[in-house]
Amino acid sequence: MPMDKNTPVLIVDDYKTMLRIIRNLLKQLEFDNVEEATDGQEALAKLRAGNFGLVISDWNMQPMTGLDLLKEVRADARLKSTPFIMITAESKTENVIAAKQAGVSNYIVKPFNAETLREKIEKVMAHA
Amino acid sequence: MPDGTAGPDPIEDAVRAVLGSLSGDLTVTEAALLAELEALGREVTRAKSEIAALQVDDITASHIPAATDELDAVVAHTAAATNEILDSCEVLESMQPRLSTEDAAALSGAVTRIYEACSFQDITGQRIGKVVHALKAIERRVASVTVAFGRAVQPAAEEPPIAGRTEGEELANGPQLPANAASQEEIDRLLASFD
Numbered sequence: 001m002p003m004d005k006n007t008p009v010l011i012v013d014d015y016k017t018m019l020r021i022i023r024n025l026l027k028q029l030e031f032d033n034v035e036e037a038t039d040g041q042e043a044l045a046k047l048r049a050g051n052f053g054l055v056i057s058d059w060n061m062q063p064m065t066g067l068d069l070l071k072e073v074r075a076d077a078r079l080k081s082t083p084f085i086m087i088t089a090e091s092k093t094e095n096v097i098a099a100k101q102a103g104v105s106n107y108i109v110k111p112f113n114a115e116t117l118r119e120k121i122e123k124v125m126a127h128a
Numbered sequence: 129m130p131d132g133t134a135g136p137d138p139i140e141d142a143v144r145a146v147l148g149s150l151s152g153d154l155t156v157t158e159a160a161l162l163a164e165l166e167a168l169g170r171e172v173t174r175a176k177s178e179i180a181a182l183q184v185d186d187i188t189a190s191h192i193p194a195a196t197d198e199l200d201a202v203v204a205h206t207a208a209a210t211n212e213i214l215d216s217c218e219v220l221e222s223m224q225p226r227l228s229t230e231d232a233a234a235l236s237g238a239v240t241r242i243y244e245a246c247s248f249q250d251i252t253g254q255r256i257g258k259v260v261h262a263l264k265a266i267e268r269r270v271a272s273v274t275v276a277f278g279r280a281v282q283p284a285a286e287e288p289p290i291a292g293r294t295e296g297e298e299l300a301n302g303p304q305l306p307a308n309a310a311s312q313e314e315i316d317r318l319l320a321s322f323d
Contacts, residue, residue: 090301
């Protein structure tokens with residue numbers, strides 16, 4: 001199934017440069033409907049107020065981490081089926097297992113390339 | 129006190145109390161014990177003098193804060209440079225419609241590689257954050273040791289308590305060294321094993 005490029009995407013990272021990089025890579029993939037948040041709390045508020053079809057989130061943020069955001073999303077009746085990709089430098093096996101158990105749709109380890117991002121987005125949106 | 133610090137030392141007090149209780153002719157065992165206690169007392173005095181000579185005030189008040197400031201400046205400079213690079217990439221991308229299909233594709237490919245490379249700023253920023261965290265832990269330990277030896281050093285701010293941290297915070301360790309990090313392929317295989 002082709003990706004719906006009009007899907008509203010929320011990207012979450014506490015590094016402004018990383019938000020800009022992901023936004024530009026998404027633009028190259030023709031996703032133009034992109035919003036940003038700099039931590040889990042801000043992201044959760046935007047998700048509850050909006051209608052996002054994909055979340056791409058970092059893990060290591062304060063005051064709410066990406067894993068805790070993922071748990072909140074999966075516990076929310078309206079948001080629980082939103083595709084959620086973790087993009088993080090957390091590359092330990094225990095992190096991947098914890099994210100999977102919390103319901104992550106896919107997991108990308110930093111540094112990553114554009115092709116990996118495209119492939120994972122395509123995969124999670126095909127199952128959405 | 130030999131090093132000029134304030135307050136009684138429990139070890140020295142104990143040594144003096146034992147020495148004071150020994151009077152009259154000593155047995156061989158008591159003499160050996162006395163020698164051991166005297167040696168212990170000298171060791172305590174020497175250790176306290178060495179700790180006093182460490183100039184820990186310089187470490188906690190100057191060296192470590194200066195080192196963390198320098199590292200913060202490194203993060204700020206790399207962030208500024210990365211933003212300059214991203215600005216330039218965006219200008220290049222805006223020129224794509226004026227190029228031939230072949231040249232536009234080549235430009236797009238090159239810009240994509242620059243975007244990918246720019247993620248170094250995030251990774252290095254997190255690694256430097258781990259170093260700053262380690263320096264602050266050292267600062268706290270130094271302050272604790274000097275307080276334990278009677279020097280009035282201002283203790284560094286305590287780390288937040290471990291209790292009450294979420295699973296996400298507990299598992300947030302930042303980038304691993306290459307030997308300890310799982311690759312994207314290993315992560316993909318691990319995720320697939322759940323299906």
